Amino acid sequence: MMDCQNMGSKLSALMDHELSIEEEVKLREHLEKCQKCMLEFEEMRAVWNLMGQIPAIEPSADFWDTLHTKLVPQKESPFTRLNKVAQSIWDTLKDLFGVRLKPGKAHTFSLDVFNDFPPESFGRVLYPMFLDKVK
Amino acid sequence: MDSDVILMKRIAHGDLLAFRRLVERHQKGLLNFIYRYTGDRLLAEDITQEVFLRVHKSAPYYKPKAKFSTWLFKIATNLCLNELRSKDPPAISLTDPNHSETNPLTPSHLLEKSNPGSILESRELSMAILDAIGALPEKQRVAFLLHRYEDKSYKQISEIIGSTVSAVESLVFRAKQNLRKALNEIWRTK
Numbered sequence: 001m002m003d004c005q006n007m008g009s010k011l012s013a014l015m016d017h018e019l020s021i022e023e024e025v026k027l028r029e030h031l032e033k034c035q036k037c038m039l040e041f042e043e044m045r046a047v048w049n050l051m052g053q054i055p056a057i058e059p060s061a062d063f064w065d066t067l068h069t070k071l072v073p074q075k076e077s078p079f080t081r082l083n084k085v086a087q088s089i090w091d092t093l094k095d096l097f098g099v100r101l102k103p104g105k106a107h108t109f110s111l112d113v114f115n116d117f118p119p120e121s122f123g124r125v126l127y128p129m130f131l132d133k134v135k
Numbered sequence: 136m137d138s139d140v141i142l143m144k145r146i147a148h149g150d151l152l153a154f155r156r157l158v159e160r161h162q163k164g165l166l167n168f169i170y171r172y173t174g175d176r177l178l179a180e181d182i183t184q185e186v187f188l189r190v191h192k193s194a195p196y197y198k199p200k201a202k203f204s205t206w207l208f209k210i211a212t213n214l215c216l217n218e219l220r221s222k223d224p225p226a227i228s229l230t231d232p233n234h235s236e237t238n239p240l241t242p243s244h245l246l247e248k249s250n251p252g253s254i255l256e257s258r259e260l261s262m263a264i265l266d267a268i269g270a271l272p273e274k275q276r277v278a279f280l281l282h283r284y285e286d287k288s289y290k291q292i293s294e295i296i297g298s299t300v301s302a303v304e305s306l307v308f309r310a311k312q313n314l315r316k317a318l319n320e321i322w323r324t325k
């Protein structure tokens with residue numbers, strides 16, 4: 001006989017189709033015999049249906065335009081090209097003199113770490129350093 | 136291959152049209168997820184934009200280890216959690232044992248009464264539901280929203296929030312229990 005006391009999370013998983021076939025068969029057999037659990041299950045389903053009563057909202061009409069303006073400065077700026085040049089000069093020097101940098105965070109991306117270094121900003125950081133060295 | 140992944144590759148090469156297509160494909164789903172999490176429309180739109188900016192920024196480094204939408208919702212979830220970390224705790228106590236146990240009005244009654252012309256108008260009802268969601272502890276809220284409205288499996292949710300499948304099962308269950316209590320409570324004070 002199943003223990004009705006701790007049935008809640010199993011009933012919830014049953015409703016969500018998250019049980020194994022064996023577990024599901026066992027639980028459904030129990031539900032046919034146990035009115036208490038059946039009521040609990042129906043109540044859960046009612047909450048589920050009730051939660052579906054919130055209408056979805058629409059994105060504002062200028063969603064893309066706003067997003068696009070936030071995007072443009074980092075994408076099309078004349079700095080971008082300069083950065084690339086600085087970056088490639090740096091890369092060459094680095095190879096020539098065997099300068100070792102700590103592996104740039106900007107080059108790795110993990111799901112857990114969101115670094116705030118925009119792509120290509122690396123050159124912008126390194127460029128002044130490079131000028132320093134030349135003087 | 137996942138067509139989102141193809142778009143991400145094009146975005147990595149600076150293809151703006153691909154980015155626009157990706158945004159149009161996911162903006163509504165993301166916006167609603169974040170809106171249901173925050174309960175604030177303007178804030179939700181801001182955070183949604185921030186999610187897309189991060190997607191754009193990280194496109195060159197994107198590696199399709201998981202389903203694209205799992206990755207997308209992971210970014211959204213992180214931003215939501217960070218955004219609201221400083222906010223006040225919920226006003227309704229969901230752990231108060233005096234609440235709802237003896238209450239004869241159940242969500243099934245609520246559902247019956249939520250028909251047009253009933254005491255609880257549908258606008259009022261959706262506000263009540265949003266309030267109830269907003270009162271959930273963060274992780275329960277995220278897990279429930281991903282499951283109820285985004286059709287994510289326990290497994291996918293566990294990947295998004297970084298926990299185990301059995302922890303998700305328990306989070307979703309507790310969220311349902313709390314929502315039931317909260318909705319009963321809201322109903323009773325009407």
Ligand SMILES: [Zn+2]
Binds near residue numbers: 007035037038
């Ligand atoms: Zn039972």
